[in-house]
Amino acid sequence: MRLYLAIGVLLLALLAYTEAQDDTIQQRFANVGDQLSEFGQSIAEKTKAAMKTIQDSDFAIATRNFFQNGFEKLKKSVEDIRNP
Structure with a gap:
């Protein structure tokens, strides 16, 4: 009997809350x-912020410098081959 009474009270409280x-x-x-x-804004x-952090990381800077140096060396090699 107590269980039914408790359920009834809970239902009334839920009804009052939803109203x-x-x-x-x-x-x-x-x-x-x-x-x-x-x-969406968040x-x-x-x-x-994550992209900025990745872009400014030591690994990204070192990788970028490595490829820039490699490209410059390749560019110089091609120019030397063209203009002996």
Whole structure:
């Protein structure tokens, strides 16, 4: 008997809670749109920060310099072959 009474009280509390949060469908869709917009901006900011961190890392700088030096050497070799 106590279980039925407890379930009844919980259902009444749930009903009161849901009625207190009575948003219209329009408000719900507006909130979803705002939340998606905020989520998109958050993801964009985090992605930019991650890319900046990767770009400024020691490994990225060393790799970039390695390929630039290699390309310059190759370019000089080709020029030397063209113009003996």
